[in-house]
Amino acid sequence: NMIYFNGEYVEDQITISPDDRGYQFGDGIYEVIRVYNGKLFTAKEHFERLLRSAEEIKIELKLTVADYIAICERLVKENQVETGNIYVQVTRGNAVRNHIFPESSEPVTFIYSYGSERPVQGMREGIKVITADDIRWLRCDIKSLNLLGNVLNKQKAHEAGAAEAIQIRDGIVTEGASSNAYIVKDGAIYTHPTDNLILNGITRQVIKQCAEENHIPFVEKTFGMDELLAADEVLMSSVSIEVTPVIQIDDRTFNVGPVTRQLQAAFEEKISSL
Ligand code: PMP
Numbered sequence: 001n002m003i004y005f006n007g008e009y010v011e012d013q014i015t016i017s018p019d020d021r022g023y024q025f026g027d028g029i030y031e032v033i034r035v036y037n038g039k040l041f042t043a044k045e046h047f048e049r050l051l052r053s054a055e056e057i058k059i060e061l062k063l064t065v066a067d068y069i070a071i072c073e074r075l076v077k078e079n080q081v082e083t084g085n086i087y088v089q090v091t092r093g094n095a096v097r098n099h100i101f102p103e104s105s106e107p108v109t110f111i112y113s114y115g116s117e118r119p120v121q122g123m124r125e126g127i128k129v130i131t132a133d134d135i136r137w138l139r140c141d142i143k144s145l146n147l148l149g150n151v152l153n154k155q156k157a158h159e160a161g162a163a164e165a166i167q168i169r170d171g172i173v174t175e176g177a178s179s180n181a182y183i184v185k186d187g188a189i190y191t192h193p194t195d196n197l198i199l200n201g202i203t204r205q206v207i208k209q210c211a212e213e214n215h216i217p218f219v220e221k222t223f224g225m226d227e228l229l230a231a232d233e234v235l236m237s238s239v240s241i242e243v244t245p246v247i248q249i250d251d252r253t254f255n256v257g258p259v260t261r262q263l264q265a266a267f268e269e270k271i272s273s274l
Pocket of ligand 1: 174175179203
């Protein structure tokens, strides 16, 4: 399997230094990009987000959006990925351990691909989720390698026999541990606005576009636990789960509704027209 590593293409293995700040501080950023039918989906949007994350934490990237896309296309071709993912990671680089940024360090970048089937069962039947305190930091808009808050809540969900955790901060629903969260009420979709408390999901951007094209109101407004539990439909989204309905939150059950089905159909159209 071909891997891109700091400007070169290598087979199977790369060597990461113990001084990599990604290991010591989680001092880096990442992206996960979907491949459908051997083609990259919304790659430009992903790399624009990577550039933004880099800027927010002051990592100077050497590559442009077009460079990154060309690397991904080469990996998809060489590794013959049909349905799968591309994982991109950039850290601040290697330096003797010190919280302060090194005077000079080259970013360490690797990009690899792997096959991964679409989440058909969850999309068709819906998933069970739990609610959990959002214990993350206050810059959830940066797609940073620091994922402990997300990991702990995802594990909590897993141990409860659930697929995802809907996180709540100060009584407000923010997002999932690795997905965005939405409710449908009286035909309109509601989701947390894109501020520092959530990641601006690329799938969320596609869903917003699908909603607009289908004349479904897309309202970026916060909502609390009461509104969550009183929703007509609940759904979650990410590159990995696409548009997935929620059929249970803690002890409360929900039906998969028509707005979710309409969004799924519209999303499928976007994939087909790649
Ligand atoms: N929020 C969080 C915390 C995530 O980790 C993810 C997955 N990267 C998302 C939302 C969804 O983002 P995307 O649609 O770009 O996968």
